Amino acid sequence: MGDFLAIAFLFLAAGVLSVPIASRLGLGSVLGYLIAGILISPLLEQLDVDVVSVQHFAEFGVVMMLFLVGLELEPRLLWQMKARLLGLGGLQVAATTLGVMAIAMALGQPWSVALAIGMVLALSSTAIVLQTLNEKGLMRSDGGGSAFSVLLFQDIAVIPMLAFLPLLAIPEIAGTGAGELAGESHAAGGSFVEHLAGWQRALVTVAAIAIVVGGGSYLTRPLFRFIAMAHLREIFTAVALMIVVGIASLMTLVGLSPALGTFLAGVVLANSEYRHELESNIDPFKGLLLGLFFITVGAAIDFELLFSDLGLVLALTAALMVLKGLVLFVLAVVFHIRGADRWLFTLGLAQAGEFGFVLLAFTVASNVIPAAVADQLLLVIALSMLLTPALFILYDKLIAPAFSDAQSRAPDDIDDQGKVIIAGVGRFGGIVNRILLASGYKTIVLDYHAEHLENLRVFGIKVFYGDAMRPDLLRAAGIEDARMLVIAIDGKEQATEMVQHVTQNYPHVYIVARAFDRHHVYELWAAGARDIIRENFDGAVRAGRSALEALGAHPYEAERQTQGFVENDKRAIRELAELYDPDVPVHANEAYVARTKEFLKSHEDAMRGNSDAFGIRNERGWVPPPLDDPESAQSNR
Amino acid sequence: MSRVIVYFAHPGHKHSRANRAMAVAARTLEGITFVDLYSEYPRFNIDIELEQRRLLDHDVIVFQFPMFWYSTPALVKEWEDLVLEHGFAYGAGGDNLAGKRLLLAITAAGPVDAYQPDGYQRHPIRTFLTPLEQTATLCQMNFLPPYVLFSSLSAPTDGSLDTHVANYRTLLESMRDDRFDFAAVAGRDLIRGSELPVKGVT
Numbered sequence: 001m002g003d004f005l006a007i008a009f010l011f012l013a014a015g016v017l018s019v020p021i022a023s024r025l026g027l028g029s030v031l032g033y034l035i036a037g038i039l040i041s042p043l044l045e046q047l048d049v050d051v052v053s054v055q056h057f058a059e060f061g062v063v064m065m066l067f068l069v070g071l072e073l074e075p076r077l078l079w080q081m082k083a084r085l086l087g088l089g090g091l092q093v094a095a096t097t098l099g100v101m102a103i104a105m106a107l108g109q110p111w112s113v114a115l116a117i118g119m120v121l122a123l124s125s126t127a128i129v130l131q132t133l134n135e136k137g138l139m140r141s142d143g144g145g146s147a148f149s150v151l152l153f154q155d156i157a158v159i160p161m162l163a164f165l166p167l168l169a170i171p172e173i174a175g176t177g178a179g180e181l182a183g184e185s186h187a188a189g190g191s192f193v194e195h196l197a198g199w200q201r202a203l204v205t206v207a208a209i210a211i212v213v214g215g216g217s218y219l220t221r222p223l224f225r226f227i228a229m230a231h232l233r234e235i236f237t238a239v240a241l242m243i244v245v246g247i248a249s250l251m252t253l254v255g256l257s258p259a260l261g262t263f264l265a266g267v268v269l270a271n272s273e274y275r276h277e278l279e280s281n282i283d284p285f286k287g288l289l290l291g292l293f294f295i296t297v298g299a300a301i302d303f304e305l306l307f308s309d310l311g312l313v314l315a316l317t318a319a320l321m322v323l324k325g326l327v328l329f330v331l332a333v334v335f336h337i338r339g340a341d342r343w344l345f346t347l348g349l350a351q352a353g354e355f356g357f358v359l360l361a362f363t364v365a366s367n368v369i370p371a372a373v374a375d376q377l378l379l380v381i382a383l384s385m386l387l388t389p390a391l392f393i394l395y396d397k398l399i400a401p402a403f404s405d406a407q408s409r410a411p412d413d414i415d416d417q418g419k420v421i422i423a424g425v426g427r428f429g430g431i432v433n434r435i436l437l438a439s440g441y442k443t444i445v446l447d448y449h450a451e452h453l454e455n456l457r458v459f460g461i462k463v464f465y466g467d468a469m470r471p472d473l474l475r476a477a478g479i480e481d482a483r484m485l486v487i488a489i490d491g492k493e494q495a496t497e498m499v500q501h502v503t504q505n506y507p508h509v510y511i512v513a514r515a516f517d518r519h520h521v522y523e524l525w526a527a528g529a530r531d532i533i534r535e536n537f538d539g540a541v542r543a544g545r546s547a548l549e550a551l552g553a554h555p556y557e558a559e560r561q562t563q564g565f566v567e568n569d570k571r572a573i574r575e576l577a578e579l580y581d582p583d584v585p586v587h588a589n590e591a592y593v594a595r596t597k598e599f600l601k602s603h604e605d606a607m608r609g610n611s612d613a614f615g616i617r618n619e620r621g622w623v624p625p626p627l628d629d630p631e632s633a634q635s636n637r
Numbered sequence: 638m639s640r641v642i643v644y645f646a647h648p649g650h651k652h653s654r655a656n657r658a659m660a661v662a663a664r665t666l667e668g669i670t671f672v673d674l675y676s677e678y679p680r681f682n683i684d685i686e687l688e689q690r691r692l693l694d695h696d697v698i699v700f701q702f703p704m705f706w707y708s709t710p711a712l713v714k715e716w717e718d719l720v721l722e723h724g725f726a727y728g729a730g731g732d733n734l735a736g737k738r739l740l741l742a743i744t745a746a747g748p749v750d751a752y753q754p755d756g757y758q759r760h761p762i763r764t765f766l767t768p769l770e771q772t773a774t775l776c777q778m779n780f781l782p783p784y785v786l787f788s789s790l791s792a793p794t795d796g797s798l799d800t801h802v803a804n805y806r807t808l809l810e811s812m813r814d815d816r817f818d819f820a821a822v823a824g825r826d827l828i829r830g831s832e833l834p835v836k837g838v839t
Contacts, residue, residue: 554650556675622649622705624746624790 007049014040015291028135030128031389033291037298044299055296059354061289062127063248064282066155066259069130069148070266071275078267081149088146088335089153092349095327096122103319109373112168116368117377119161120360121320125353126151126259127290128388133348136396137481143341146332147348152263158355159257165359166366201255208254212247212261216268224274228450228465240281273453276446277466279476293354301382305375313376317383325350340395340403347391347399351384419444421477422486423468423498425452428514428535429488444477469494471501479506487513487529496523503528521573522580541566572599641813642670642695643742646702646713650675654793655744655786655801656703662806663701668813670695674712681715688720693733697812698778700769701742703789707765717772726776735777738819740812740828741769742805744789752787763826782825784808804830811835 014036022032044051097118104114129147130139138144196204220243227239244262251261269275306313325346332342360377363369369377420436422429425447436443446468447453453463466473468489479485485502487495495513502509513529515521517536524532541562548558576599579592586592643663647656664671670691678684692698702710709717724731745752745762752762762785763770773780784805792798811817811833821834 554673554676555679556648557650559679622647623652627790 003047007044007047010040010043010047011292011295014295019291028132028389028392029291030131030294031386033294034298034386034389037295038301039298040295041299041301041303051296051299055293055300055357058289058293058296059358060248061286061291061293062354063259063262064244064286065127065130065290067244067247067262067266068279068282068286070263070268071270071279073267074270075267081145081152084146084149084335085153088331089150089157091331092150092327093122093154093157095331096324099323099327100320103323110170112170113369113373116165116168116363117373119165120356120363120369120377121324121352121381123154123158123353123355123359124151124324124349125351125385125388126155127293127354128351128385129348131290132389132392136392138344141341141344142337143344143348146335146337146341146345150349154353154355155257155259155263158359159260161359162362165363165368168363169367204254205256208250208256208261209264211250212265213268216265220269220272220274224272224277224465225450225454228448231448233467236277237281240278241285243278244282273457273463274465276444276464276473276476280466280470280472283472283476297354297382297385300378301386302375302379306379306383309376309379313379313383316376316380317387320352320380321350321384321387324352340400343399343403344395347395348388350391351388352381353385356381419478419482420484420486421446421468421474421479421482422488423447423474424487424489424514425456425463426488426490429486430456432486432488432512444482446473446477469498471505474502479509482506482509484510484512487511489514492516492520492523496520496527499524499527499529518573522577523582525577526580526582638668639697639812639815640670640695641668641697641699641809642672642691643699643701643809644672644674644713644716646674646700646710646716648675648710648712653703655789655798656701658793658798658802659701659742659744659786659805662802663699663809666806666809666813669809674716675710678712678716681712683716683719685719685722688716689722689725689733692720692726692737695737697738697740699740699742699809703744704746704765709769721772721776732777736779738779738781738812739769739773740781741766741783742785743783744786744792746790747787749787761826779819781819782822782828784828784830801830804833807833807835 015033018036018039019029019032022035023029041051097115099118100121101111101114101118104117105111109117129151133139133144133147139148223239227235243265247261247265248258251258269278272278328346328349329342332345337345357378360369360374360381364371364374420441420443422433422436422443422445425433425445426449429445429447433443433445445463446466447463448465448467450465453465456463464477466477468474468477468487474485479502485498487498489495489498495515499511499513502511510531511529512531512533513524515524515532515534517534521532521534544565545558545562548561549555553561576592576595579589579595580586581589581592645656645660645663647653647660650657660671660673663669672691700709700713702713708714721727722731726734747756747758750756751758752760754760762783766783770780786792786798786801788795788797792801808817808828808830816836818834818836822828
């Protein structure tokens, strides 16, 4: 136990220390983790930590990442991607495999080994690339989207590769059976389907996918509604983890890629109102596990072997990256990826990836690739991953600036108008939402009354479950690139806190805040909101105007009169809001008290009819000049 | 019987004397439609369909308002801008108002002799009304000579308002009853209360 804690502390400390420094230097978090791994590798050796098994555990971060990627991707979008997915992804894998195979054969490997090496190295690193693209906000660019298509295809391609590789086995290096290793690699076939006939296996596979799709579509909603009734945060986290882990193990059981399974589940749940809640719950785990994964990649580099074969390994790595880059560049040209996006696509995917480790372990176990060759390939893969952040830096510093003038941002039409997040969709937020939707704006609505959501869903209004108070949920809903936040939640203090959080952290977001009363207006003002709407004010004003009309006032006079009242009241409340200090009790705030007294006095006068306090506006409208005015003969009217 | 509608527009209702007296007279007449525009649309939210229907349903359209800065009160302009749509009032297919008559019943604070080349307003009052006249022409309506109360601020005290209001009633009634001789006023500058060409009355 003590050992475990010490190791955990070591990993955490390494990440905590090196990632912020790497980020500060503009290197990105991935390189930070990799460096941390390299730095602690001697210590890990001392503590006798099995880095490879930690890595297998940490690979679960990739599974979670694909789940989150799926959540972002509605089925409709996935279908739109199909041409790129198959064309771009398929050609990349095929061309790279053949290219690597040719080089390996030229270096004297038999064709079967060469083909296996080709497959291992054709895959890129989903973990590094997606993490970096997300971090830099490049996922929505043409280059980023194309890179994602290729990565997705590769993740799917791993499954047939795992089935195909044992067929390449060379009898001479045969030792142990292939079956023994199946359980070790996270994507390899499980024991359950091993003994089934082909048609049975196919049936089980189809059934498993049906469970994921069907369960995701029909079971999650009642499940979440049941959970939501408890109003317990951690239960939600538990359910989210349970779903991801459950699907991953189901997929392993039937011999499918857990990453693919959770991705599929993510896509199925992308339309669910619980999507953002799931996202915010899984996200921290994904981040930690991926970090751990990158650390293990850094720590797994065998420096002894590296330095003994330094020239060869470096040359192989360089050759691999040049080859992969070349294939990608040609594909980018063929598929009309232009400008900076072409380079992002080329440089971003030019490395080998974590699935390479998995396949490599599998090929060694299946007697396809000799262990000595595999050890060198392991170094090549790790080194190419280590170099990837450097290529991204190259892209950031040299290529993107060179194209930024030439490339217009025009084709980016999807999120042009920006998102509007509406927190709370009761009587107040609901109306705001309807008005914005009717005007064609995209809204993201958050509410944590599950009953509420169900009712709205019946009418085709899209709402997400979640407590908008939580910063992580706001982030999952996209506050970072939102244009506006409408705060319509029940609960005064919560609304104020939310204003404070958002004005401090996302100053670009325009806030429309609902206030419950005068005092709440002051608090929201102090917290930084500048567009504050009192929930009952407009209704009361209209009631007052109606009363005036019913008492015989001309409707236009009633309108002017109430407008005058509103203006006066707004001015007063604004002045008082400036004087108000949330840290000083009202009775101790002398300026505030004095000004309030003045306003009360003029209000009283107005009520008793002693002054035209708020009627002034009305009085001044359309008054003819007095007859005794010597100039009145010159009247212009 | 002709169908007559009076559109009354005065934002400063309670400061008005001349227009209020005229409005009361028009409103209390049987058989004509009276609309207080500022009462119906205090927030300028004009119901275009309703207004177009009203126009279709009437033969004589009367606008009664005080002259403000050589023009109409703001709401009348808003009404014109919204209701007289292309395709309804003018342009292709826009002949719904053809043949209808438009009468302006207006009040002006300046005396009658101010509206002369040597008066301080420097132009005859018809000059200031040309935008409305041309609007009527474009809509194929007959623009009648306006019925004007000059010196409207002193009219309530010097007795001229009462006569003006009484003649206003007669004018509207005779139009309603088809006894108004439109031919007699054709080409005139103004319709004068003292010489209303009402048929069947000697």
